[in-house]
Amino acid sequence: MRLVLLGPPGAGKGTQAALLSEKLGVPHISTGDLFRANIGEGTPLGLEAKSYIDAGKLVPTDVTARMVESRLAEPDAAAGFLLDGFPRTVEQADILTELLAASDLNLDGVLNFRVSEDVVVERMLSRGRADDNEETIRTRLGVYRDETAPLIEHYGDAIIEIKAEGEVAEINDRALAALKS
Numbered sequence: 719m720r721l722v723l724l725g726p727p728g729a730g731k732g733t734q735a736a737l738l739s740e741k742l743g744v745p746h747i748s749t750g751d752l753f754r755a756n757i758g759e760g761t762p763l764g765l766e767a768k769s770y771i772d773a774g775k776l777v778p779t780d781v782t783a784r785m786v787e788s789r790l791a792e793p794d795a796a797a798g799f800l801l802d803g804f805p806r807t808v809e810q811a812d813i814l815t816e817l818l819a820a821s822d823l824n825l826d827g828v829l830n831f832r833v834s835e836d837v838v839v840e841r842m843l844s845r846g847r848a849d850d851n852e853e854t855i856r857t858r859l860g861v862y863r864d865e866t867a868p869l870i871e872h873y874g875d876a877i878i879e880i881k882a883e884g885e886v887a888e889i890n891d892r893a894l895a896a897l898k899s
Contacts (some may be wrong), residue, residue, distance in 0.1 A: 719744055719798040719826050719827075719897070720799055720823065720826050721825065721827050721897075722827075722828045723735055723802045723831065724828060724829065724830045724870065724877075725829075725832070725882060726835070726838055726859055726862045726866075727838065727855070727858045727859065728837075728839075729831040729833045730833070730841075730886070731831055732746075733886055734829075734882075734889060734893060735800045737890045738890070738893060738894070741890075742798065745799050746799075746800045747790070747795065747800065747801050748802040748803050749782060749785070749786070752782075752789055753777065753785070757771075763781060763784055763785050779807070779809060779810055779813065783804075783810065783813045783814075783817070786804050798826070801814070805869060806865060806869075807865050807868075807869070808868055811869055811872055811873070828873045828878065829878050829880055829896070830879050830880065831889075832879060832880065832881055833881075833883055834883065839855050839859075878896045880892050
């Protein structure tokens, strides 16, 4: 099963991806983890990404896309994957479609974890991270609305809506049920 996970910061994508990965038997591929692994291993892509990060810049789409492409080529992703953090824009979605098409593959769906902004703020504040204050959280939500939310329209019928409020197990049950239907 090849899935993309969408949802605002704090929607619980990482938590759900870990559970779904185990239950579906496919790897959870997070761009954050990819960056950390490539930088930590000192790969050419990692060094390139690090140069942007060290300069306080966003890692360009082509670098991120090459990391994702390399990761999708690994044997454990042959049967499927859960992509978390890529694509973040319609441009990246088009790149992903091309990457998959080169191997005669398609996405099986796009899980959109829906959650109200107030719940997101509450969740993220309760994590107690130094960089999580209400202002920065709401700024991140604005960036999500502007850059990532257009993917919901882009993916259209491939979108599988998941209400991401409630207990973790409840949300996971909803996701699994939606994937089966």
